[in-house]
Amino acid sequence: MAExxxxxxxxxxxxxxxxKRVRATEGAEGLGAAIARTLAGQGxxxxxxxxxxxxxxxxxxxxxxxxxxxxxxxxxxxxxxRLEVDVLINTAGVQAVAPIxxxxxxxxxxxxTLMLEVHFLLTRAALPDMxxxxxxxxxxxxxxxxxxxxxxxxxxxxxxxxx
Numbered sequence: 001m002a003e004x005x006x007x008x009x010x011x012x013x014x015x016x017x018x019x020k021r022v023r024a025t026e027g028a029e030g031l032g033a034a035i036a037r038t039l040a041g042q043g044x045x046x047x048x049x050x051x052x053x054x055x056x057x058x059x060x061x062x063x064x065x066x067x068x069x070x071x072x073x074x075x076x077x078x079x080x081x082r083l084e085v086d087v088l089i090n091t092a093g094v095q096a097v098a099p100i101x102x103x104x105x106x107x108x109x110x111x112x113t114l115m116l117e118v119h120f121l122l123t124r125a126a127l128p129d130m131x132x133x134x135x136x137x138x139x140x141x142x143x144x145x146x147x148x149x150x151x152x153x154x155x156x157x158x159x160x161x162x163x
Contacts, residue, residue: 018043023068023085025122026092028055031141035089037063047085072114078121086133088126090119091141095156108155115159 022039026032028050036046036059046065050056053069060067071077072092093115096107123138130136142160149157 015042017087020044020086021047021084022087022089023047023049023083023122023126024089024091025049025070025072025118026051028052028059028067030091032089032091033059035091036065039087040065044087072118073110075113075117075121078118078125081125082128083122083126084129085126086130086135087137087139088122089139089141090122092118093141093156093159095153097152099152100154103152103154111155112159115156 017039022036022044024032024035024039024046027036027046027048029052032050033048036048040046040063046060046063047068048056048060048063048065049068049070051070051072053067056067056069059065094111096103096111098104098107119140123140126136126138130138
């Protein structure tokens with residue numbers, strides 16, 4: 001799929017999202033990057049959270065946002081942070097394809113950690129500030145696999161069923 005060309009500069013708009021701090025996980029590529037670009041165009045202050053610090057920096061500079069490098073599988077580091085955001089968008093996900101008898105337990109654990117535990121920990125970190133302000137939004141991105149499974153994607157389907 002071809003990527004849409006990005007505008008060279010994002011002017012803040014007068015929208016309900018203008019000025020809001022929005023953090024998208026796995027934000028430097030794919031769906032997370034598309035969301036960050038779109039929300040930047042709505043006048044938000046996007047925070048590009050990604051394990052690839054260089055890619056997060058590049059996109060953050062492009063959309064006048066900020067980068068947040070995070071090792072998504074280093075869950076201990078996510079147990080204590082407090083995220084000051086207006087909107088948290090959990091998009092991070094990975095996939096491995098194999099019959100169950102050949103599916104590596106480490107791959108299964110990695111997928112569930114990233115797509116369940118990390119989303120829980122980030123939500124937990126964002127809620128106190130949202131409660132204090134009396135406002136905030138958390139969006140967990142799911143997939144069609146929540147409703148209809150595909151063969152050989154046991155961990156991905158299990159993780160997506162949570163949304």
